[in-house]
Amino acid sequence: MQKVTPERARVHNTQLVFRTIYREGPISRAAIARATLLTRPTVSDVVAGLIEQGMVEEVGLAPSSGGRRAILLRAVADSRYLVGVDLAREEFCGALINLRGEIKERLTLPLDGRDGDAALALVFDLIDRLVDSTHVPLLGIGVGAPGLVDAENGILQQSVNLSWRHIPLRSLLQKRYDLPVYLANDCQVAALAEYTFGDDRERNKNLVVINVRWGIGAGIVVDGQLLHGNPVGAGEIGHVTVVDGGERCACGNYGCLETIASTRAIIRRAQEIARSDPSSPLHQFAADPESITMEAVCQAFNAGNEAVRQVVNEAGRMLGISAASLVGVLGRCRLLIAGNVRCFGQFLLDAVRDEMLQRTLLSLARDTEVGFTSLGSDIVLLGASALVLPHELGDSQL
Numbered sequence: 001m002q003k004v005t006p007e008r009a010r011v012h013n014t015q016l017v018f019r020t021i022y023r024e025g026p027i028s029r030a031a032i033a034r035a036t037l038l039t040r041p042t043v044s045d046v047v048a049g050l051i052e053q054g055m056v057e058e059v060g061l062a063p064s065s066g067g068r069r070a071i072l073l074r075a076v077a078d079s080r081y082l083v084g085v086d087l088a089r090e091e092f093c094g095a096l097i098n099l100r101g102e103i104k105e106r107l108t109l110p111l112d113g114r115d116g117d118a119a120l121a122l123v124f125d126l127i128d129r130l131v132d133s134t135h136v137p138l139l140g141i142g143v144g145a146p147g148l149v150d151a152e153n154g155i156l157q158q159s160v161n162l163s164w165r166h167i168p169l170r171s172l173l174q175k176r177y178d179l180p181v182y183l184a185n186d187c188q189v190a191a192l193a194e195y196t197f198g199d200d201r202e203r204n205k206n207l208v209v210i211n212v213r214w215g216i217g218a219g220i221v222v223d224g225q226l227l228h229g230n231p232v233g234a235g236e237i238g239h240v241t242v243v244d245g246g247e248r249c250a251c252g253n254y255g256c257l258e259t260i261a262s263t264r265a266i267i268r269r270a271q272e273i274a275r276s277d278p279s280s281p282l283h284q285f286a287a288d289p290e291s292i293t294m295e296a297v298c299q300a301f302n303a304g305n306e307a308v309r310q311v312v313n314e315a316g317r318m319l320g321i322s323a324a325s326l327v328g329v330l331g332r333c334r335l336l337i338a339g340n341v342r343c344f345g346q347f348l349l350d351a352v353r354d355e356m357l358q359r360t361l362l363s364l365a366r367d368t369e370v371g372f373t374s375l376g377s378d379i380v381l382l383g384a385s386a387l388v389l390p391h392e393l394g395d396s397q398l
């Protein structure tokens with residue numbers, strides 16, 4: 001155990017008081033003392049420091065309860081920014097985000113086929129520009145990256161598409177910016193975003209976010225903690241076989257979930273439909289089969305095309321198989337899907353849910369909510385910043 005020095009006690013008290021104001025504000029000094037069990041003079045001292053640093057402000061008076069009306073305090077959302085970085089897209093994206101998860105500044109740099117050291121240089125370029133663009137003090141940098149990420153040691157173990165292997169990203173960034181740095185796999189980060197900033201915070205339930213993008217992975221939050229694996233690999237459901245003797249996957253195996261339910265697989269299957277059927281409505285939404293995008297698939301789906309609906313149904317059912325396994329491990333949970341398959345709406349969710357219901361204990365599956373995440377395409381950016389927040393404010397659960 002570390003020794004409790006006066007300096008450590010001061011930091012601890014400051015974090016505790018700020019956290020209380022952040023969560024409960026507007027709140028009076030007396031109420032903070034009651035909630036934290038700190039003495040009134042200590043609270044007043046710490047609050048004075050926080051006001052001086054601009055992190056807390058006085059916002060008026062509490063309703064009268066007979067005596068003198070207490071002054072209320074609240075956290076200043078824009079007093080510190082977090083740097084959030086999403087490296088799991090076709091382009092690199094970064095943002096400055098305030099303490100309430102509002103994006104204040106956003107920057108996207110195209111990858112243009114870069115990988116290896118060139119892609120790493122682009123990460124520096126992106127963060128350089130964000131850091132230079134503000135005078136607001138920065139609390140830290142959070143990164144959501146594709147592939148196997150060792151969050152504890154801050155190492156990108158492997159990212160196939162970017163040709164990265166064993167990159168000590170945390171120490172590289174810490175050295176360059178002199179800020180705390182946190183990283184995790186993009187799917188895990190997405191789950192943390194939903195947990196921290198999502199609309200409907202049912203925090204008592206375990207949460208699974210299945211991120212359906214070019215690949216597929218799941219982020220899992222149990223009792224408010226992100227499940228990383230030891231040290232990596234929790235939620236890597238994309239390469240679990242769901243079709244015996246199915247198509248060959250990039251990983252070398254056959255019939256992985258990704259071969260049938262990823263956006264890459266959905267697009268490829270739509271292309272096959274367009275090639276084999278000259279009268280397919282897909283031709284209305286794309287000049288030729290090769291240029292079919294998710295947008296075109298969604299348009300054909302919404303136009304009621306039966307072949308495309310079949311593809312979506314199968315993708316949903318295969319996701320349902322994975323969902324059943326997750327429910328088998330975690331029990332009742334909230335199971336949310338992220339990514340642009342959202343355009344398939346309730347039809348996709350019903351396919352996931354029906355399959356899950358057939359494959360697991362009814363009482364567990366029935367109480368498992370299946371839905372879409374509430375955060376849209378910024379989910380990884382927000383989650384990356386949410387990696388920083390609790391660490392820097394001295395708590396794992398804000």
Ligand SMILES: [Zn+2]
Pocket residue numbers: 238239240249250251252253256258
């Ligand atoms: Zn695979």
